[in-house]
Amino acid sequence: MPRWFSMSCASILLVVVALSASFAGGEAGAQPEPPEEPSFQTPEDAEFVPGQIIVKLEEGVPEQALDALNRRNNAQVEEGLPGPLTAVVDLPVEQAVQRYEADPAVEWAEPDFILQPSDVTPNDPGFSDLYGLNNTGQSGGTEGADISAPGAWSVTTGSEDTIIAVIDTGVDIDHPDLEGNVWTNPDESANGRDDSGNGLVDDVNGWDFHNDDNSVYDEEDGDEHGTHVAGTVAAEGDNEVGVTGVNWQARIMPLKFLGPSGGFTSNAVKAIDYAVDNGATISNNSWGGGGESQAWLMFRRSAERRVKR
Numbered sequence: 242m243p244r245w246f247s248m249s250c251a252s253i254l255l256v257v258v259a260l261s262a263s264f265a266g267g268e269a270g271a272q273p274e275p276p277e278e279p280s281f282q283t284p285e286d287a288e289f290v291p292g293q294i295i296v297k298l299e300e301g302v303p304e305q306a307l308d309a310l311n312r313r314n315n316a317q318v319e320e321g322l323p324g325p326l327t328a329v330v331d332l333p334v335e336q337a338v339q340r341y342e343a344d345p346a347v348e349w350a351e352p353d354f355i356l357q358p359s360d361v362t363p364n365d366p367g368f369s370d371l372y373g374l375n376n377t378g379q380s381g382g383t384e385g386a387d388i389s390a391p392g393a394w395s396v397t398t399g400s401e402d403t404i405i406a407v408i409d410t411g412v413d414i415d416h417p418d419l420e421g422n423v424w425t426n427p428d429e430s431a432n433g434r435d436d437s438g439n440g441l442v443d444d445v446n447g448w449d450f451h452n453d454d455n456s457v458y459d460e461e462d463g464d465e466h467g468t469h470v471a472g473t474v475a476a477e478g479d480n481e482v483g484v485t486g487v488n489w490q491a492r493i494m495p496l497k498f499l500g501p502s503g504g505f506t507s508n509a510v511k512a513i514d515y516a517v518d519n520g521a522t523i524s525n526n527s528w529g530g531g532g533e534s535q536a537w538l539m540f541r542r543s544a545e546r547r548v549k550r
């Protein structure tokens with residue numbers, strides 16, 4: 242079992258390290274010998290944020306333990322992750338990962354992978370086209386090769402009490418087949434202030450971690466994927482409009498972290514942390530890419546434990 246599975250949330254400390262402009266190369270010789278192989282396994286085509294890595298300190302080690310290492314690498318803390326931190330170095334990512342992992346204060350370090358939306362099959366309006374929900378062979382596929390949604394709907398069509406985070410690109414919350422199922426933050430109102438005290442101003446319908454703002458749908462970013470996914474999750478059913486989701490009623494919490502060129506693992510982590518903090522019990526994550534991320538796995542497992550409680 243990976244070691245992070247047994248850690249308590251309180252021990253989690255991450256550092257995102259990003260490139261800065263100048264590096265005192267003459268100090269490189271003072272560095273500890275890096276390990277021969279990096280601790281992460283990465284597909285050859287994996288993309289990651291240039292000059293930015295995620296670092297987890299050993300249990301009980303204070304953030305200040307990284308100060309000297311950061312200074313030697315001309316690094317700085319850049320932004321906070323849930324429980325964690327951020328810093329900057331002027332090193333290639335692979336070298337930065339090795340150098341930080343060689344420090345005894347660090348449990349692991351990894352690239353901040355860039356993630357991409359999963360491929361989707363566009364749907365035309367109308368339930369009869371949704372062969373994934375009810376396959377009648379309408380697309381030339383196999384009749385009955387579906388999720389048997391009509392049978393499931395005889396048991397339940399979903400509930401307004403179920404909050405489902407759509408961690409993706411943005412979601413068109415004014416879409417006529419979605420607007421009635423969009424989550425509203427009960428602790429926040431649109432008044433230019435952070436009523437909920439979570440550091441995010443007017444996160445009334447979720448948050449845009451890609452642009453770090455409260456508009457969860459940005460047409461200029463091409464937020465179709467998240468809108469599509471949200472429709473599959475919970476487009477309003479039985480309303481004589483468009484299509485229907487798997488849930489006819491639910492609350493969609495848009496958490497945008499994918500932009501036109503993909504999204505960062507560090508922002509995906511913030512999104513899932515927000516989801517749990519704000520009552521989501523399900524998250525939809527239709528994206529992939531990068532390499533195996535310890536940061537994502539750690540926060541995903543943490544989210545699962547918190548939801549079960």
Ligand SMILES: [Ca+2]
Pocket residue numbers: 429434435436437438439440441442443444
């Ligand atoms: Ca807020």
Ligand SMILES: [Ca+2]
Pocket residue numbers: 429430431432433434435436437442443444
């Ligand atoms: Ca407010």
Ligand SMILES: [Ca+2]
Pocket residue numbers: 449452454455456457458459
């Ligand atoms: Ca936005």
Ligand SMILES: [Ca+2]
Pocket residue numbers: 418476477478479480481482483484485
């Ligand atoms: Ca509908």
